[in-house]
Amino acid sequence: MSSRIRAQCVKELLQFRRDRLTLGLAFLLPLLSLLILGFAIRLETKDIPIVVQDLDRSPLSRSYTDRLFATDQFHPSRWRGDDPVGAIDRGRARAAVIIPPDFSRRLKAGKASTLQVLVDGTDANNARVIRNSIQATTEFFLQDQGLIATTPPVQARTRLWFNPGRKESLYIVPGVYAVVLWIFPSLLAAIAMVREKEKQTILQVYASGIGAGELLLGKGLAYLLVGGAMAGVVMGLGSLIFSVGFAGDPTPLLVGTSFYLASAVCFGLLLGVRSASQNAAVQGVSLIGFLTALLLSGFIYPVSNIPFPLSLVSAIVPARYFILISRDAYVRGIGWPGVGFDVLVVLVSGLVLFAAARRSLGAMQLDEGAGR
Amino acid sequence: MRPLRLLRSWAHRLLGTRFLALLRKEVEQILRDRQLVKLLLIPPTLQLLVYGFALNPDVRFLPLGVVDQSLGASSRELVAALTENQVFLGAAHPRSDRDLARLVERGSLTAGLVIPPTFRRDLAKGGPAEVQVFIDGVDANTAGIANGYIQQILRRFRPESAATPARPPPVTAAVTFLYNPGLRSSWFFVPGVMGLVLTLIASLVSAVSLVREKDTGTLEQLLMTPASAWEILLAKIAPLFVLLQVDVALALVLGRTVFGLPFRGNLPLFLLLSGLYLFVGIGIGTLLATVCRSQQQVLLTAFFVNLPLVQTSGAIAPIESMPLFFRSLSLLNPLRHYITIVRGMQLKGVGLEALWPHALALLLMAMALMAFSASRFRSQLS
Known part of the structure; x- marks a missing residue:
């Protein structure tokens, strides 16, 4: 039995090595994805162009403007028109601050003055950040000018845990591993499976007397090995390029990654068994794979934000649990007590997917056997 | 009357015999293709819904x-x-x-x-x-x-028991959120995903329908007919173009009904610019088809093109926060320009006066892509 599995595995690896396109798919594309996802996904906007329309033109209003541009958060937009909404309409500025003509006069008279702030609400996440920092700047300005108490009654000593510099790559890169190591191993496995069906060589396989489980194990093992090599390359280079290192015990990641790859391969085999053609398999894997691993896994925004019916789907996405394992290994560093459960979930997902693939393949064998 | 009839017979001679025959063949082929209809409807719907609901940056609770x-x-x-x-x-x-x-x-x-x-x-x-x-x-x-x-x-924070009672600060910033007063994040993502969906579908559908002729060996027969490369390409593209406009409408309707997305711009202009973008997507697909030999190759090569295209377009993460290198690179990305147009027209309600640089970029890219793939089309067999 084990020799048949080994033979199937060796045959699959030979076939894999001969095909330049799948080789590229296995190593070039994951690296490309790592670089693009790792570098291009940044959620927090710095250096936001804003327009200040100073209708007051007094020393006080100028010092407010200076205060606004004193941090690296905002820079003056190059907009030279006199209509601040036009600048936002054309995307030349994300926000406009309008200082009213009686700004300094009212302040000196001890009366309250209101600044009008227009924020481009298109990007809701950053709109919120822009509002908060303009309001904070306004308060700092008032403190500077001695218009409100310099020391508020309550002060916080804040500690940002794990990532004190708030480097976004520390959040994104461990997530990229989950996306890449899900999509590409499953894609390769699905193509390999459906290829046998499309080229009718599956009939020869049936005739050879190999069981459904053995066939799947043989193919699965081959792509698990390929996936392991892929994981080594992607995680190794990723750690070098983005300078993320292990924060603690790496063994949960090691075990978790092998389970995760096995789960991804089984997912690919299942879709391969169920698809009629390579086109359908590739489209199915990429559509379902990208939607789940990229969107329902907490890769970009916290999973707790996913609304109700979708949150159920998200709960069974293995990538969601692997991201926790990967972020623990690279950022948190708690190790087994923190993510032991997640490693278990990934293992169970792999077993369920394997059982499903085996059942579908068995059913298909019977069908086709009976039809002939 | 006479010049009109002359014109008509002239047009008929030009289009009627060859082009119309080719067009009919393509339309019939598409109508028989159940797979294509599914491809045009199911993935876009799923993608719009999942992206729109799942990507939620709200910081609450x-x-x-x-x-x-x-x-x-x-x-x-x-x-x-x-x-x-x-x-x-x-x-x-x-x-x-x-x-x-x-x-x-x-x-x-x-x-x-x-x-x-x-x-x-x-x-x-x-x-x-x-x-x-x-x-x-x-x-x-x-x-x-x-x-x-x-x-x-x-x-x-001022506790009630404090010696100095809370006093309103002398300067308040009254913040108004333009275009999206409720800060609904789906209003940001759905227009982006609309661009993403059109790119994926347009490039895939056109590439597959072209490469299928190669797969089955009927491309040689087509090229052997007196029809020019342009006529063959145009006959292939025209029905796809019409079908893909259905996806544009589908995305608009889904955005409107499910996510309550407003449409504040000029609809005919929007459809025109979307049509322009469809040409870009079809052009990418045609280019892929001329490079690849089989359907499988097309599908896999499409990954190499579509992944960077989507990720540097600002569909998910804002372009402004990308590193400078990617920000400059994204200027060459047609999807980035299209998404700017979609967001501009849907949410901001601006027209060509604000969006002309993006429309111009799309026009140039569409022309370049179509010209390049047409020139490669005939030479690809040799």
Whole structure:
């Protein structure tokens, strides 16, 4: 039995090595994805162009403007028109601050003055950040000018845990591993499976007397090995390029990654068994794979934000649990007590997917056997 | 009357015999293709719905743990101030600050607050009373926003018992959110996904329908007919173009009905520019088809093109926050220009006066892609 599995595995690896396109798919594309996802996904906007329309033109209003541009958060937009909404309409500025003509006069008279702030609400996440920092700047300005108490009654000593510099790559890169190591191993496995069906060589396989489980194990093992090599390359280079290192015990990641790859391969085999053609398999894997691993896994925004019916789907996405394992290994560093459960979930997902693939393949064998 | 009839017969001679025959063949082929119809309807719908619902950057109900060692009215006021605007949710009251630290460390709590026993006394003296705040920094974006909220709430906090009663600050910033007053994040993502969906579908459908002729060997026959490369290409593209406009409409309707997305621009102009973008997508597909030999190759090669195209387009993460290299690169990305147009027209309601650079970029790219693939089309067999 084990020799048949080994033979199937060796045959699959030979076939894999001969095909330049799948080789590229296995190593070039994951690296490309790592670089693009790792570098291009940044959620927090710095250096936001804003327009200040100073209708007051007094020393006080100028010092407010200076205060606004004193941090690296905002820079003056190059907009030279006199209509601040036009600048936002054309995307030349994300926000406009309008200082009213009686700004300094009212302040000196001890009366309250209101600044009008227009924020481009298109990007809701950053709109919120822009509002908060303009309001904070306004308060700092008032403190500077001695218009409100310099020391508020309550002060916080804040500690940002794990990532004190708030480097976004520390959040994104461990997530990229989950996306890449899900999509590409499953894609390769699905193509390999459906290829046998499309080229009718599956009939020869049936005739050879190999069981459904053995066939799947043989193919699965081959792509698990390929996936392991892929994981080594992607995680190794990723750690070098983005300078993320292990924060603690790496063994949960090691075990978790092998389970995760096995789960991804089984997912690919299942879709391969169920698809009629390579086109359908590739489209199915990429559509379902990208939607789940990229969107329902907490890769970009916290999973707790996913609304109700979708949150159920998200709960069974293995990538969601692997991201926790990967972020623990690279950022948190708690190790087994923190993510032991997640490693278990990934293992169970792999077993369920394997059982499903085996059942579908068995059913298909019977069908086709009976039809002939 | 006479010149008109002349024109018609001339047009008929030009289009009627060859082009119309080719067109009929393509239309019939498409109508028989159940797979294509599914491809045009199911993935776009799924993608629009999942992207629109799942990508949600709202920072709300973050679990906050509190260790209150002061146990007074003022410390309760502080906790109430932190939780009243729904950013934080009082989720746990661990016994010691060490327990609290462990919960934040594990990620069960996003933020922790320790109010020391001296809090009430310091506050009564007029402050400053110091509290300790822990924030789980793994999610840098959420951590930053959470930290901003905490600082803001603490700065404004004035306990009722304080010597100096709360006074409205002399300057307030009255913030108005333009275009999206409710800050609904789906309004940002859905137009982006619309562009993404059209890119994926247009390039895939056109590439597959062209390469299928190669796969089955009928391309040689087509090229052997007196029809020119342009006529063959155009006959292939025209029905796809019409079908893909259905996807544009589908995306608009879904955005409107499911996500309540407004449409504030000029609809005919929008359809025109979307049509232009479809040409870009079809051009990418045609190019892929001339490079690849089989359907499988097309599908896999499409990954190499579509992945960078989508990820540097600003569909998911804003372009402004990308590193300079990717920001400059994205200027060459047609999807980026199209998404700017979609967001501009749907949300901002602006027209060509603001969007002309993007429309021009799309026009140039569409022309370049179509010309290039047409020139490659005939030479690809040799």
